[in-house]
Amino acid sequence: MTDSLHEKIAVVSGASAGIGFAVAKKLAAAGTHVVALGRNPEALEALKAQCPLGRVQPIAGDLNDPRYLSELDVAIDRVDYFVNNAGILTYAPLMELTDQQIEDMFVTNVLSSVKLTRLLAKKMIRQKAGHILFMTSTGARSVFKLAIGYCATKHALAAFANGFRLELQSDGIKVTEIAPGMVDTNIRANSPHPAVAAAMQARKFSPITPDEVAESVLFAVRATPNLCPDFIEIRPHGAY
Numbered sequence: 260m261t262d263s264l265h266e267k268i269a270v271v272s273g274a275s276a277g278i279g280f281a282v283a284k285k286l287a288a289a290g291t292h293v294v295a296l297g298r299n300p301e302a303l304e305a306l307k308a309q310c311p312l313g314r315v316q317p318i319a320g321d322l323n324d325p326r327y328l329s330e331l332d333v334a335i336d337r338v339d340y341f342v343n344n345a346g347i348l349t350y351a352p353l354m355e356l357t358d359q360q361i362e363d364m365f366v367t368n369v370l371s372s373v374k375l376t377r378l379l380a381k382k383m384i385r386q387k388a389g390h391i392l393f394m395t396s397t398g399a400r401s402v403f404k405l406a407i408g409y410c411a412t413k414h415a416l417a418a419f420a421n422g423f424r425l426e427l428q429s430d431g432i433k434v435t436e437i438a439p440g441m442v443d444t445n446i447r448a449n450s451p452h453p454a455v456a457a458a459m460q461a462r463k464f465s466p467i468t469p470d471e472v473a474e475s476v477l478f479a480v481r482a483t484p485n486l487c488p489d490f491i492e493i494r495p496h497g498a499y
C-alpha cells in the first residue's frame with residue numbers, strides 16, 4: 260500500500276539541524292518532497308545527501324530577511340505540510356539577558372515564523388487543503404527559570420497556532436501544535452551561563468531525541484482526513 264505521505268510536498272523550516280533535520284529526513288524517507296529551509300547551506304546539503312535522491316530541495320537563507328521570504332514565495336508553489344520549526348533560545352536568567360537577545364527570540368520564534376506561516380497559508384487557502392504544524396515547547400504553557408523570554412515567545416506562538424486553526428479550518432486546513440520538552444540539540448549552544456550548565460547536570464531524566472519528536476510530526480500528518488491532532492505535548496518520562 261502506498262504511504263499517504265508519498266508525493267506530498269512539505270516545507271520544513273529549521274531543517275539544517277536538530278528536530279527539523281530529523282523531521283525532514285523521516286518525511287523524505289516516506290516519499291514526501293521536502294523543501295528544506297535553514298541558514299546553513301552545508302547542513303542542508305548534508306541532509307539532502309542522507310535522503311533518497313531528488314526528495315530534498317534545500318533553500319538556504321535567514322527567515323528574518325524579507326528578501327528570503329520573497330524568494331520562498333516565488334520558489335514554492337504547492338505545499339501540503341508546513342512544519343514551522345525554526346527557533347532560537349538564549350538560556351539565562353531574564354535579568355541577565357540583553358534587550359537585543361530578548362528581541363531576537365521574539366523576531367525569529369514569533370514574528371518571522373508568523374510571516375512565513377501567512378505566506379504559505381495563502382497557498383493552502385488557494386488549494387483548499389493543507390496542514391500547518393507549529394513546533395512550540397512545553398514552555399508554551401509553563402514558564403521555566405532560565406528560559407523566561409523563550410517561554411514567552413512560545414506562549415505567543417501557541418496563541419497564533421490556535422488562532423490560525425480557528426481562521427483556517429473553513430479552508431480545509433489543519434493546524435497542529437507540537438510541544439516537546441527537553442530535546443538535546445544544539446539549541447543551547449549559545450547559552451554559556453553557568454546556571455544553565457548546573458541545571459543540565461542536575462537533570463534526573465534522559466532527554467528525548469529529535470527522532471522521537473519527528474515521529475509525532477509523522478503521526479499528525481498521517482491522521483485520517485477528518486481527524487486533526489490539535490495539540491501534542493511530549494516530554495521525557497519522569498520529567499514532569
Ligand SMILES: NC(=O)c1ccc[n+]([C@@H]2O[C@H](COP(=O)([O-])OP(=O)(O)OC[C@H]3O[C@@H](n4cnc5c(N)ncnc54)[C@H](OP(=O)(O)O)[C@@H]3O)[C@@H](O)[C@H]2O)c1
Binds near residue numbers: 278446
Ligand atoms: N531542543 C529542545 O529542547 C526543544 C524543546 C521544545 C521545542 N523546541 C523547538 O524546536 C525547534 C527546533 O529546535 P532544535 O532544538 O532542533 O534547535 P537547533 O538544533 O538549534 O535547530 C534550530 C533550527 O532553526 C534554524 N534557524 C534558527 N534561526 C533561524 C533563522 N533566523 N532563519 C532560518 N533558520 C533559522 C536553524 O538554522 P541554522 O542552524 O542553519 O542556522 C536550525 O535549523 C525550535 O523552534 C525550538 O524552540 C526545542
